[in-house]
Amino acid sequence: MLAETDGVVVGLATYCESYSTFMNQPSIWLDDVYVYPEHRNQGMGRALLACLCSVALELGCTQIDSTIANDLTHERKLTRAIGAKIFHERRLIRLDHSSMKNLAKQAEAIGFNTARQ
Numbered sequence: 001m002l003a004e005t006d007g008v009v010v011g012l013a014t015y016c017e018s019y020s021t022f023m024n025q026p027s028i029w030l031d032d033v034y035v036y037p038e039h040r041n042q043g044m045g046r047a048l049l050a051c052l053c054s055v056a057l058e059l060g061c062t063q064i065d066s067t068i069a070n071d072l073t074h075e076r077k078l079t080r081a082i083g084a085k086i087f088h089e090r091r092l093i094r095l096d097h098s099s100m101k102n103l104a105k106q107a108e109a110i111g112f113n114t115a116r117q
Contacts, residue, residue: 001051003035003044011035021062028056030066043095047081050106053095057104058114064095 003011014031030052056064068075068086079086085097094104095103 001055002050003039003048005039005044009040011044011048014053015052015064017059017061018065024060025062026059028052028059028064029059029066045078046082046103047106047110049095050103050110051112053100053104054107054112054114056095056100057097061100062097064100066093068093 001013001015002009003013013033016029016031018027018029019025019028025075026031033045033048035048052064068079076086079093082095082103084093084095086093
């Protein structure tokens with residue numbers, strides 16, 4: 001998934017569809033979110049995550065899982081701000097269904113459409 005400003009790519013999120021055997025539901029594994037340094041602190045990372053939440057909900061996913069390094073203070077702050085939980089023993093983060101719905105509303109506000117071509 002790409003984030004663009006005026007037709008220029010400024011960031012991306014890499015992910016794959018997965019399946020939670022524990023929840024018996026589809027899920028998404030978020031591999032990485034990257035925003036070019038000159039475009040950080042402008043809400044691009046949050047917008048990418050909001051759009052990913054819209055995709056996840058469209059697919060019927062109940063959660064988005066990822067990992068985060070212990071030393072990334074800014075990313076940990078964003079993680080908490082979007083409603084994700086950090087499991088300290090595993091450094092696993094998760095956006096549950098409620099958090100995905102709340103964040104996906106922001107994707108609608110910026111005109112994101114989940115319709116696939």
